[in-house]
Every structure is written in structure tokens, then in C-alpha cells.
Amino acid sequence: xxxRASSKLLFRGSDWNFATLSxxxxxxxxxxxxxxxxxxxxxxxxxxxxxxxxDAYSSVGMPLMxxxxxxxxxFVYEENLYRKGRRGxxxxxxxxxxxxxxxxxxxxxxxxQALVTAHAAFGHNHFFKNNYLFRQWTDAxxxxxxxxxAKKYIAKCEEHYGTAAVEAILDSAHTIxxxxxxxxxxxxxxxxxxxxxxxxxxxxxxxxxxxDLWRTLPPTAEGSDPSExxxxxxxxxxxxxxxxxxxxYFLEKNSLILDPWQRELLxxxxxxxxxxxxxxxxxxxxxxxxxxVHYTIMNRLYDQDKISEGAMLEILxxxxxxxxxxxxxxxxxxxxxxxxxxxxxMQDIQRICTEPTSEDRDWFPDIAGSGNWxxxxxxxxxxxxxxxxxxQYLSPSLIRKFRMFQLSDDAxxxxxxxxxxxxxxxxxxxxxxxxxxxxxGANQPDIQVVDVDLLGDRHLRLQHNxxxxxxxxxxxxxxxxxxxxxLWGYDVSLAGVEAETGDALYECSxxxxx
Amino acid sequence: MPxxxxxxxxxxxxxxxxxxxxxxxxxxxxxxxIKEQVKAGKITDVDADHSVPMPSRGASEPTFQPNRNxxxxxxxxxGNREFSAGDRLQKRPSGGGGSGSGTDADEHEDDFxxxxxxEEVLDFFFEDLELPDMVKLxxxxxxxxxxxxxxxxxTGSPTNINVGRTMRNSYGRRIALRRPSRREMEALGxxxxxxxxxxxxxxSHGSRLRALQEELDKLERRRRRIPYVDPIDxxxxxxxxxxxxxxxxxMFCLMDVSASMGERDKDLAKRxxxxxxxxxxxxxxxxxIVFIRHTDEAREVDEHTFFYSTQSGGTVVSTAxxxxxxxVEERYPAxxxxxxxAQASDGDNxxxxxxxCASLLRDHLMRICQYYAxxxxxxxxxxDIFGSTDNGTSLxxxxxxxxGEFPNFQMTRIARPADIYPVFRKLFAKQPTMQLRx
Numbered sequence: 001x002x003x004r005a006s007s008k009l010l011f012r013g014s015d016w017n018f019a020t021l022s023x024x025x026x027x028x029x030x031x032x033x034x035x036x037x038x039x040x041x042x043x044x045x046x047x048x049x050x051x052x053x054x055d056a057y058s059s060v061g062m063p064l065m066x067x068x069x070x071x072x073x074x075f076v077y078e079e080n081l082y083r084k085g086r087r088g089x090x091x092x093x094x095x096x097x098x099x100x101x102x103x104x105x106x107x108x109x110x111x112x113q114a115l116v117t118a119h120a121a122f123g124h125n126h127f128f129k130n131n132y133l134f135r136q137w138t139d140a141x142x143x144x145x146x147x148x149x150a151k152k153y154i155a156k157c158e159e160h161y162g163t164a165a166v167e168a169i170l171d172s173a174h175t176i177x178x179x180x181x182x183x184x185x186x187x188x189x190x191x192x193x194x195x196x197x198x199x200x201x202x203x204x205x206x207x208x209x210x211x212d213l214w215r216t217l218p219p220t221a222e223g224s225d226p227s228e229x230x231x232x233x234x235x236x237x238x239x240x241x242x243x244x245x246x247x248x249y250f251l252e253k254n255s256l257i258l259d260p261w262q263r264e265l266l267x268x269x270x271x272x273x274x275x276x277x278x279x280x281x282x283x284x285x286x287x288x289x290x291x292x293v294h295y296t297i298m299n300r301l302y303d304q305d306k307i308s309e310g311a312m313l314e315i316l317x318x319x320x321x322x323x324x325x326x327x328x329x330x331x332x333x334x335x336x337x338x339x340x341x342x343x344x345x346m347q348d349i350q351r352i353c354t355e356p357t358s359e360d361r362d363w364f365p366d367i368a369g370s371g372n373w374x375x376x377x378x379x380x381x382x383x384x385x386x387x388x389x390x391x392q393y394l395s396p397s398l399i400r401k402f403r404m405f406q407l408s409d410d411a412x413x414x415x416x417x418x419x420x421x422x423x424x425x426x427x428x429x430x431x432x433x434x435x436x437x438x439x440x441g442a443n444q445p446d447i448q449v450v451d452v453d454l455l456g457d458r459h460l461r462l463q464h465n466x467x468x469x470x471x472x473x474x475x476x477x478x479x480x481x482x483x484x485x486x487l488w489g490y491d492v493s494l495a496g497v498e499a500e501t502g503d504a505l506y507e508c509s510x511x512x513x514x
Numbered sequence: 515m516p517x518x519x520x521x522x523x524x525x526x527x528x529x530x531x532x533x534x535x536x537x538x539x540x541x542x543x544x545x546x547x548i549k550e551q552v553k554a555g556k557i558t559d560v561d562a563d564h565s566v567p568m569p570s571r572g573a574s575e576p577t578f579q580p581n582r583n584x585x586x587x588x589x590x591x592x593g594n595r596e597f598s599a600g601d602r603l604q605k606r607p608s609g610g611g612g613s614g615s616g617t618d619a620d621e622h623e624d625d626f627x628x629x630x631x632x633e634e635v636l637d638f639f640f641e642d643l644e645l646p647d648m649v650k651l652x653x654x655x656x657x658x659x660x661x662x663x664x665x666x667x668x669t670g671s672p673t674n675i676n677v678g679r680t681m682r683n684s685y686g687r688r689i690a691l692r693r694p695s696r697r698e699m700e701a702l703g704x705x706x707x708x709x710x711x712x713x714x715x716x717x718s719h720g721s722r723l724r725a726l727q728e729e730l731d732k733l734e735r736r737r738r739r740i741p742y743v744d745p746i747d748x749x750x751x752x753x754x755x756x757x758x759x760x761x762x763x764x765m766f767c768l769m770d771v772s773a774s775m776g777e778r779d780k781d782l783a784k785r786x787x788x789x790x791x792x793x794x795x796x797x798x799x800x801x802x803i804v805f806i807r808h809t810d811e812a813r814e815v816d817e818h819t820f821f822y823s824t825q826s827g828g829t830v831v832s833t834a835x836x837x838x839x840x841x842v843e844e845r846y847p848a849x850x851x852x853x854x855x856a857q858a859s860d861g862d863n864x865x866x867x868x869x870x871c872a873s874l875l876r877d878h879l880m881r882i883c884q885y886y887a888x889x890x891x892x893x894x895x896x897x898d899i900f901g902s903t904d905n906g907t908s909l910x911x912x913x914x915x916x917x918g919e920f921p922n923f924q925m926t927r928i929a930r931p932a933d934i935y936p937v938f939r940k941l942f943a944k945q946p947t948m949q950l951r952x
Contacts, residue, residue: 018518018520021518022516022518025516029516042516042517043516043517044516044517044519045516045517045518045519046518046519046520046521047518047519047520047521047522048521048522048524049522052521052522052524052528054529055528055529058529058532059528059529059532067531067532067535068532068535069532069535069536069538069539070532070536070575071529071532071536072529072531072532072533072534072535072536072537073536075529075532075533075536076533076536099517103521106522121516163535167535171575174575175575175576175577176577176578177577178577178578179578325592326593327592327593327595328591328592328593328594329593330593333593336590336591336592402592402593403592403593403594403595404590404591404592404594405590405591405594405597406588406589406590407588407589407590407591407603408586408587408588409586409587409588409589410585410586411583411584411585411586414604414605415602415603415604415605416602416603416605417600417601417602417603418597418598418599418600418601418602418603419588419599420599421594421597421598421599422594423599425599426599430590433588433590434590436588437588437589437590443580445578445579445580447578464578466585467585468585468586468587469584469585469586470580470581470584470585470586470587471580471581471584471585472578472579472580472581473579473580473581473582474581475576476574476576476577476578476579477576477578477579479574479576480576480577480578483576
């Protein structure tokens with residue numbers, strides 16, 4: 001009996017080789033697909049060294065990335081922390097692409113490789129493939145080819161126009177990456193390589209054949225119809241489809257000074273911003289899903305006697321480090337740990353489905369006691385983002401377990417007020433407040449293009465809709481505006497308007513720097 | 515079956531190019547930071563301080579960020595033990611939310627610093643400063659060579675034989691060719707002698723003796739054929755001519771340390787010389803610096819005394835110039851040295867001496883100096899008055915006449931530490947055209 005049990009082991013000791021990796025992968029895959037009913041993109045697992053891992057995360061986790069100094073800055077920063085021992089390296093990195101690429105570090109032990117495979121190659125992979133945000137807003141099959149195009153295109157521009165010129169545009173574009181996403185409108189799909197190639201050829205042809213000598217009109221904007229001067233402002237805005245929340249998109253389409261290649265650079269930055277937007281909206285769910293999947297699979301493998309006790313202990317130790325949530329007054333506290341919250345939420349769903357209390361039956365009549373936790377989770381993973389997921393599934397028992405409380409913080413007040421705590425009266429409020437804190441749309445400054453007079457002074461007017469009186473940090477605001485001005489070519493002003501009352505709270509403009 | 519790919523052997527340093535770009539960018543920023551530090555009056559620190567930290571803000575990437583000290587917000591935090599709804603908590607005096615709602619990341623960002631070595635700092639400091647007329651327009655242009663040992667050669671003059679190496683070769687060759695050693699020969703000789711002594715010879719002894727004799731003859735022939743030292747063993751020291759840089763220069767620092775020079779004036783002058791000193795140490799591979807300080811009499815002193823000891827007395831500027839002329843004649847013939855001089859003074863001089871200074875300059879010094887800088891230290895209140903006019907002390911007016919005559923003479927006034935660096939740059943800025951000595 002003893003011998004039979006040990007002969008089932010997938011691996012022994014901590015060393016790994018490709019045969020054991022593959023054996024472990026197959027065992028994990030069986031559980032993931034057959035028992036958890038996950039559906040994943042084909043996997044590609046790449047073994048890399050720690051240096052390559054540093055490289056990978058300094059280029060925002062993409063295997064292909066254009067060259068820019070800010071990635072070098074990130075590398076120096078990360079390497080510094082790593083060398084001083086202030087931060088360990090991630091054990092894994094996974095890319096939302098088809099096939100789904102997972103990086104495994106060569107330094108990991110075999111137990112860790114198995115954990116990472118379950119976590120990334122199945123957990124994250126399933127989430128990327130099935131979550132509605134990723135399905136609608138990103139295109140996993142074409143991102144790598146797009147990145148390859150972007151990298152080549154930018155390298156070519158550098159060759160042609162000089163590194164400094166390209167850098168100047170990218171610097172400015174990067175500052176408004178957060179304002180470079182469509183939040184409510186679905187972005188156009190990435191065109192295929194062929195279409196892109198043709199569009200680029202056309203651009204190049206236009207550039208080659210363009211001769212400024214033949215220009216008979218002063219440079220003006222598109223739609224410089226003389227009758228437009230008489231139109232009123234609202235029609236003008238309508239023509240430009242204002243207000244526009246996507247600053248990068250607006251500048252790419254309407255800037256008067258950008259050359260075609262510069263517009264293409266803005267487009268590249270915008271596409272990347274958009275690609276990462278769903279990841280930022282689903283941090284808790286994505287990590288929770290991956291952590292729940294690895295935890296479940298690893299336990300299952302242990303139950304099947306496929307993992308030794310020693311390896312399981314190592315896995316559990318690593319797991320509990322990942323889901324550790326220090327209290328707010330702990331020196332290690334730095335906000336709510338998305339792994340901890342996500343994992344706890346999903347375990348809680350499993351508990352509610354299988355062993356509900358009467359409280360759970362009141363709060364979650366649909367799922368409590370249904371016993372169908374797999375389906376419930378698959379559904380949640382597919383159809384929610386962090387905000388809606390927390391709003392839907394954060395249970396009173398979990399609020400108690402985390403001992404959550406809600407603080408109101410008014411900048412004009414010297415006191416913080418405890419608005420609610422983990423009791424009967426507080427559950428709803430805490431759940432709503434926590435969900436709101438994950439709503440990117442609500443937490444990021446809402447800045448839109450509201451008006452521009454293309455025939456007049458071409459002054460670009462932005463509006464910041466101020467919610468709850470939260471203003472912008474002035475130094476970085478002014479610096480960012482200068483970058484917007486650089487892309488627009490004429491003065492840019494930003495007006496802060498209180499969203500509820502419509503009162504103008506501040507106005508600043510780049511005119512003073514001119 | 516998944517697709518495993520081993521990328522470990524892929525080229526590393528994919529972000530090397532990015533890092534280079536970043537450092538190039540940071541460099542510009544650091545240059546600016548250092549220049550500002552110098553302007554703020556910390557010139558002496560440049561030599562003392564070996565590092566300059568730069569916050570990452572230098573290469574900042576601004577974005578629209580919410581200001582954490584405004585507005586109303588809600589936080590949900592874990593780990594409540596004692597609070598109940600309605601409790602009011604005093605905010606931390608630092609302001610802000612008092613909660614760790616992600617401010618950590620910002621703080622870490624600020625910790626990110628560059629630490630520069632002193633060399634790097636000085637590089638930034640002296641970038642694009644250049645001593646004028648670096649090329650000595652004289653016979654000194656011919657580069658001198660100095661022989662330098664570099665390995666061994668098979669040919670050469672007998673004086674250069676390297677005995678150690680030669681004997682080593684010879685020993686090796688003797689072992690390889692099995693040259694009979696002296697001890698071997700002697701042992702054989704002794705045996706023969708012993709046998710010969712045992713007369714009369716028996717048959718077996720006779721043949722043994724003959725064999726030994728033959729053996730000895732053979733060894734002797736062998737010894738003759740294989741010499742102890744063969745010409746092929748000989749190695750000579752090899753010398754290679756190494757060019758000597760033609761950048762030998764001498765810098766004269768002249769300073770008035772009389773009572774009329776207050777602490778402030780001395781401090782300014784010191785700073786000017788420190789800067790000069792640093793600059794020259796970098797520019798020239800070989801540089802002599804002569805410090806001459808004067809009151810009513812001049813004396814050559816070492817660097818420490820020059821900068822840090824005090825003296826009192828009257829002021830006779832010309833003594834310093836005479837001392838300098840004497841030192842040049844004695845140790846630094848103008849035909850072999852690039853001579854630079856800088857003089858710092860408050861302009862006070864005994865009456866009638868200023869004209870003498872001017873004529874010493876005209877008749878002697880300006881003919882041997884590559885460059886002569888006169889820095890007058892004035893009161894801050896005088897900046898407005900004297901900043902732009904030619905009026906001033908007698909020394910200033912006397913030097914003014916020299917100024918017009920010789921292009922390699924420069925004079926200027928400084929009143930504040932912040933003035934020094936720009937003036938320094940002006941004095942030693944790259945000259946558009948090379949100026950010939952008159």
C-alpha cells in the first residue's frame with residue numbers, strides 16, 4: 001500500500017526537468033478541465049531566468065515591447081529593490097494571449113512549478129478566456145502580432161525621425177494613458193496584420209508624394225467648411241463628437257500638428273492602454289480565480305496521493321504567504337491584498353453553496369445550499385468585474401472574518417469617522433463602499449474634451465468633473481497639461497467642475513507657459 | 515500536452531537599450547541638479563561629497579492624479595478590533611487620509627535614488643568647460659617618448675640581457691637534452707679513480723674500467739656538444755616607446771591674505787581656487803600647482819597653508835607677481851610648461867604699486883602665461899555699482915589697461931558664491947578661436 005501510494009507521486013524532491021513538468025501539467029490539466037470545468041486557451045510555458053523575469057516585468061509584462069526609457073527606469077527601480085532584498089520576484093508571469101504564455105522561473109522548485117502551472121496556466125488563463133471584459137475588450141489572438149508590429153513600427157520611426165522625436169511623442173502619450181481608454185464604448189477590433197500593412201503602405205505613399213509646395217490653403221483642420229464659423233458651439237461639438245472621454249483618441253484623430261506617423265504612435269499607446277484596462281478592473285477577481293484554482297487543484301492532487309506531504313507543505317506555505325492580509329494597523333499593511341480578498345470571496349461562495357447558514361440563505365437565496373459551487377463560480381468569473389463581483393458576493397460572514405470597517409474621510413475635517421463596522425447595520429454599507437473603491441471609472445479623475453474652436457484660437461478645452469470634491473495634484477496636473485499641449489499644438493485649458501452642482505472650482509491653462 | 519519552451523538561453527538584457535535611454539535621460543537631469551547645487555554655494559562640497567542622490571522625479575512621468583488632501587472619500591479597511599460606528603479618530607498630523615490607501619507606492623518611488631561617485635559628479639560639473647589655448651604653440655608640440663618595459667625579445671643589446679629568463683631557458687633546455695651534470699661526471703670519475711687505485715686489475719675489473727672510461731668519454735663529448743648556455747636561450751628585456759602626453763602645465767594661484775581681506779572675501783577666493791583646482795586636476799594628466807599668497811611680502815606655500823592658515827599685514831600685490839616670475843624662471847621654463855595663473859584679491863593695494871603690477875604683467879608675465887585670470891572680490895552691495903563699470907580700485911583700473919592689450923588676460927568681479935561658477939565658466943569658456951601669444 002505504502003509503495004503503491006509513493007509510486008503515484010508526480011515528482012520527488014525539489015529538482016525539476018521537462019519530463020516532470022510535463023507529467024505534472026497533465027495531471028493538473030485533467031483536474032482543471034474535467035473536474036473544475038475550466039476552459040482555457042492552449043498553453044505555452046516558457047522557462048526563464050530571474051534576469052529575464054526582471055526584463056519581462058519592466059516592459060509591463062509583455063514579451064514584445066517597443067523601446068522606451070520609462071521601461072529602463074522601471075527595470076532599474078525593480079532591480080534595485082530586488083538586489084537589496086526588499087522585494088522578491090514574482091514566481092510567474094502570464095500573458096493574456098492565445099496561446100496563453102506563462103513564464104516559469106528556473107529557480108523555482110518543482111512544487112512551485114506545479115503551483116504556478118495550476119495558478120497561471122489554468123487559473124489566469126481561464127479567467128482571460130472567459131471573463132466578459134476580456135472577451136469584449138481585448139483580442140488575445142492578435143495582441144502578440146500587434147505588439148510585434150508596434151515594436152517594429154516604432155523602431156522604424158526612430159530610424160527615420162530620430163529617437164528624440166519619437167520619444168517626445170511617446171512621453172506625452174504615456175502621461176494620458178489613463179485617459180486613453182474607452183470606458184463605455186467598445187473599441188474597434190484590432191485589424192489583422194494585412195489590413196494594417198496596407199494602411200501603413202498607404203500612409204507612406206501619401207507621405208512620399210506629398211509636397212508642401214502645392215498647398216494653397218493655410219493649414220486648417222478637417223471640416224474647415226466656411227459655414228462652420230456661423231454654426232453655434234453645440235454643432236461644433238457635435239461635429240467633433242464632443243464631449244470625448246478618450247483624450248488619446250481625440251488627439252490622434254483631431255490634432256492639427258501631428259504627422260501621420262505621430263498619430264500612429266498615439267494609436268499604439270492607446271491600444272496598449274485599452275488592452276490592459278480590463279486587467280486593472282479585475283485585479284481581485286483575476287488573482288482570486290487563479291489562487292482558488294491552484295488551491296483546489298493542489299489539494300485534489302494531494303488527495304490523489306500525487307503530491308508528497310513535503311511538497312504540499314511547501315505549496316501551502318507559499319499559498320498562505322500570498323493570501324496573507326495584515327490588519328490596517330500592522331506595519332506591513334498596504335491596502336487590501338487582492339489575492340486575499342479574491343480567494344476569500346471564492347472560498348466563501350463555495351461555502352455558501354455547500355454549507356450555508358441561515359444568514360447566507362437570507363442574503364443569497366439564489367445560490368445558498370444549491371451545492372453547485374463550480375457553476376456558480378464559473379458564472380461569476382465570466383460575468384463580473386471587481387466592483388460588481390464584490391457588490392454581489394461579499395457576505396456578512398466574510399466581512400466579519402476580515403473585521404472590515406468603513407472610514408469617512410473629509411479633507412476639511414480633522415477627524416476620521418468610523419461610518420460602519422462589521423455588524424448588522426454595517427454590512428450593506430461596507431459592501432457598497434468596498435465595491436465602489438474598485439470602480440475605476442469612479443475613482444479615476446474624469447477628464448473629457450468638451451470644446452475646441454478649430455477656426456478660432458484652437459484652444460482645447462478639457463473639463464474635469466469633480467466628484468466628492470477630490471481635486472487633482474497640481475504639480476503633476478500642470479506637467480501633464482503641458483504634455484497634452486505638446487500633442488495638440490495649441491493652448492489647452494482644464495476646468496474643474498463640481499459634478500453634482502456644476503460649480504466651477506478651478507481653471508488652469510497652458511497659456512501661461514507659452 | 516503543453517508547449518514547453520526553454521528561454522533561458524535567449525539573449526538576456528532585453529531591456530538594456532531601455533536602461534541606456536533612461537540613464538542618458540537621467541544624466542541630463544543630474545547635470546541640472548548639480549549645477550543648481552553649485553549655484554547654491556556648495557562648491558567646496560563638490561570635493562567632499564561623493565554622491566548626489568536624485569529622486570526619480572527627475573525623469574518623471576506625470577499623470578492626472580487625485581490630490582489626496584482634498585475632498586471626501588471612503589475607505590474600507592480590515593482588522594477592526596475596537597471601533598464602533600460613529601467613533602471619531604484624530605487624523606495623523608501629517609495630513610492625508612491617515613489610511614494606507616495606496617500611498618505606499620508613491621513613497622517607494624521617491625526612495626529611488628542615483629548615487630554618483632565623486633568622479634561622476636565632477637564629470638557633470640566640468641562638462642563642456644575647457645581651458646583655452648590648450649595647445650602649446652611651441653616646440654613642445656613634439657611628443658616625447660619614454661621607453662617602458664614590455665615583455666622580452668630574442669634580440670637586443672648585451673646590456674639588456676635578462677639573466678633570470680635566460681637561465682631559465684637554459685636550464686630547461688639542459689634538462690630536455692639530458693646534458694650530463696657535473697655531479698654525474700664526478701661520480702663516474704671517482705669510481706674510475708677507485709678502480710685504478712685497486713691495482714693489479716683483475717679481468718672483470720679491467721673490462722669494468724674500460725666501460726667506465728668509455729662512458730665518461732661519451733658524457734664528456736655530450737657535455738661539449740650541449741653547451742651550458744646556448745644563444746637560443748638568451749632573452750633581452752624589451753622596451754617599447756610610450757608617448758608622453760604633452761599636457762604638463764603649471765597653475766599659479768595668487769591670493770591676497772592681508773587684513774583687508776575679510777573672512778568672506780577669503781572664503782570666496784578659496785572657493786574659486788577649489789573649483790580651479792578641481793578643474794585642473796581633471797584636465798591635465800600632469801599638473802603642478804603653485805600657491806603663492808601675499809600680504810606685504812609674498813611666499814610660496816603648500817595647498818593646505820594656502821587655503822586654511824591665516825596671516826595679517828599690509829598689502830603689496832606686486833610681491834606676489836615677482837615671486838611668481840622668480841619661480842617660473844627657476845622651475846618652470848616657459849619653453850616647456852604651459853603656464854596659467856589666477857589671482858584673487860579684494861583690489862586693495864598700497865598706493866603706486868598697482869601700476870607696477872600692471873607693468874610686471876605687461877613686460878613679463880603676459881609673455882610667458884598661456885592665460886591669466888584676475889578675480890576681484892567685491893562687496894555684495896557694490897555689485898550694482900561696479901558690476902558693469904570700469905571704475906573701481908586702483909588695481910582694477912591698472913589691470914584694465916592690461917586687459918585691452920592681451921587677449922589671454924581676463925578679469926572679473928564676484929560678490930557671492932553663486933557668482934563664482936558662471937564667472938568661472940566665462941573665464942574658461944571654450945574660446946572660439948585659438949589665440950596666439952604675443
